[in-house]
Amino acid sequence: MSASLKKGISALKEQVDSTVASFFSSCVHCGMCAEACLFYTETGDPERTPINKTEPLRRIWFSEYTLVGRLLKMLGLAKAVDEQLLSDWETLVYDSCTLCGRCSMVCPVGIDITDMIRKTREGMAVAGHAPNGLIGATQRAVTIGSPMGVKLPALQAQIGHIEKDTGMTIPLDVEGAEYMLLLSSMEIMNFPEFIEAVAKIFKHAGVSWTISSEAFEATNSGIQIGVSDIAAELVQRTVDAAEKLKVKTVISPECGHAYMAIRWDGPNLIGKPFNFKVRHILEVLDEFRKDGRLKLSGKEVQKLTYHDPCQIARRGGVIEEPRNLINMFADDFVEMPDTGKMNWCCGAGGGVSSNERADEIRLQVFQRKKDQLDAIHVDGIISACSNCRIHLEDGLEEYHMDMPVLSLTETIAEQLEEN
Amino acid sequence: MNEIEFLSWVRGPGFQIATIIFVAGLIIRLGETLLLGRKTNLAEAKGSEMSSGLRTIASRMLPPDMETFKRSTFTVTAGYIFHIGLFVTIFLFAPHILLLKDIIGFGWPSIPTQIVDAIAIVSIITLLAILAHRITDKVLRYLSGPQDYIVWLVTITPLVTGYMAFHRLGGSPVTLLALHILSVEVLMVLFPFTKLMHTFTLFLARWYNGAISGYRGVES
Numbered sequence: 001m002s003a004s005l006k007k008g009i010s011a012l013k014e015q016v017d018s019t020v021a022s023f024f025s026s027c028v029h030c031g032m033c034a035e036a037c038l039f040y041t042e043t044g045d046p047e048r049t050p051i052n053k054t055e056p057l058r059r060i061w062f063s064e065y066t067l068v069g070r071l072l073k074m075l076g077l078a079k080a081v082d083e084q085l086l087s088d089w090e091t092l093v094y095d096s097c098t099l100c101g102r103c104s105m106v107c108p109v110g111i112d113i114t115d116m117i118r119k120t121r122e123g124m125a126v127a128g129h130a131p132n133g134l135i136g137a138t139q140r141a142v143t144i145g146s147p148m149g150v151k152l153p154a155l156q157a158q159i160g161h162i163e164k165d166t167g168m169t170i171p172l173d174v175e176g177a178e179y180m181l182l183l184s185s186m187e188i189m190n191f192p193e194f195i196e197a198v199a200k201i202f203k204h205a206g207v208s209w210t211i212s213s214e215a216f217e218a219t220n221s222g223i224q225i226g227v228s229d230i231a232a233e234l235v236q237r238t239v240d241a242a243e244k245l246k247v248k249t250v251i252s253p254e255c256g257h258a259y260m261a262i263r264w265d266g267p268n269l270i271g272k273p274f275n276f277k278v279r280h281i282l283e284v285l286d287e288f289r290k291d292g293r294l295k296l297s298g299k300e301v302q303k304l305t306y307h308d309p310c311q312i313a314r315r316g317g318v319i320e321e322p323r324n325l326i327n328m329f330a331d332d333f334v335e336m337p338d339t340g341k342m343n344w345c346c347g348a349g350g351g352v353s354s355n356e357r358a359d360e361i362r363l364q365v366f367q368r369k370k371d372q373l374d375a376i377h378v379d380g381i382i383s384a385c386s387n388c389r390i391h392l393e394d395g396l397e398e399y400h401m402d403m404p405v406l407s408l409t410e411t412i413a414e415q416l417e418e419n
Numbered sequence: 420m421n422e423i424e425f426l427s428w429v430r431g432p433g434f435q436i437a438t439i440i441f442v443a444g445l446i447i448r449l450g451e452t453l454l455l456g457r458k459t460n461l462a463e464a465k466g467s468e469m470s471s472g473l474r475t476i477a478s479r480m481l482p483p484d485m486e487t488f489k490r491s492t493f494t495v496t497a498g499y500i501f502h503i504g505l506f507v508t509i510f511l512f513a514p515h516i517l518l519l520k521d522i523i524g525f526g527w528p529s530i531p532t533q534i535v536d537a538i539a540i541v542s543i544i545t546l547l548a549i550l551a552h553r554i555t556d557k558v559l560r561y562l563s564g565p566q567d568y569i570v571w572l573v574t575i576t577p578l579v580t581g582y583m584a585f586h587r588l589g590g591s592p593v594t595l596l597a598l599h600i601l602s603v604e605v606l607m608v609l610f611p612f613t614k615l616m617h618t619f620t621l622f623l624a625r626w627y628n629g630a631i632s633g634y635r636g637v638e639s
Contacts (some may be wrong), residue, residue: 029567111628
């Protein structure tokens, strides 16, 4: 057995706990999870059935943590985890799963299949069976501080442009600010309007905020590839910066997995609770709304819908907040069929968009989103994740659908009442 | 061994062996699951684990959302029919209640035999349809291994032998009853070590699912 395979197996063993054992013990092979997964519904490939993607972890649980499995293993009758299995499963675990969590919502016996696919990635990555695109992104995140290789000067340049264009100051490294904003590389490079929008809204609300020059990156490739050590190191950078600047709340930007990483996984990765709060930007904006700090004057007459980013809604718990905010300005808001916690993924989350090998399939499975959109005939889509946004734009172009994809934060900034 | 001795054996030593394996197996399986434990969540909670876990135990008993139901109509419908059918035939059939009263000391009202009889037939037909579905559906065929077919067989056999014994079809009543009891004993012996175990572990699985989700403020 190679050293990397040994490491992979030991990483899988570390993932087995009472939840994993209860989940595998309960699976009756009913197949309902397949019908909840866009990688199955849009391809019809039974190998892509969600529970099947956890096979490496299942073998480890069975042969190491059950009496019968251990007996069979001694007799050489238990199925082992080997290079071949991990190699065969790589495209299922990384290219055909966005960790969207829809399967976990429909399983009749209650298996959190998504959580187990995430755990399976821990073994796959350590054993050297992760996609090159994700390995590259993770290396850049560790060495440069950003999966896209965005360094501080790039952020400073964007800040410079915004300050010049708007006359506002973008606060950098302000100690004692109430909020510290994190940004995804994609926002810095592709959607700097987001930074401008936050600056406008926070000025309007009269709330102090800052960006840290030492930890501005929100995304966490360690989570996507499934290497907890790296994920923890990236979380620690944010924690150090938040503690140094003595902020009360860290804001996760419009990025799905970034929110999962810092809000729900973060404290567990570093092994201690945070001494600051973590909120998604939409939660913060909804708080402003409740406190009467958010006054909008504009009205959007176009027919709009909202795409729930999986990690923010179903896996993150931010479902009501965007709707409260949209209702402030939208005259004609409609929900897609299957919305909120049951929304269908855009097809590119969970590291799929960083994995070039999955370019074809992510556009193929976008058909699911197209069907949802075809049912409601809207003029535009609002969302709150720049990764969803880029993929929605890609998908709409691929399927010759012409409608804008808007950021909720940016739309709110545009509708602010002039002071 | 003649048929009387056969019946005495399945009622006596056979039943005792099966019960010991069943109970010990349950304890081992639940023990090896729960003793693994899980880490405390250190993130600031948005909802309660306990109430969400309990809610999910109940909510996954109910029919799913419309889209899921449309996509899995057969699985959901057939699932309800045969599970309710098993419950009625096992626990609401007068002779079974008498037997259980002997063992645990108390009984409960039964429902009329003709109704149990009809439900047994419906359950058998449903289980046959479920097997056909497992063989013909590409996802189920891909997922299924020997265990899935063995478990199907040991589940339907007590229903069939019970029906035959009650109606005295195809053999002497004594032999049929003995075969019925033996088929239940086979089911009991395999129960803890196969997916039949979901009968118990689904409460854990649903609780964990609900707790994981509810902690983040989402009803699952």
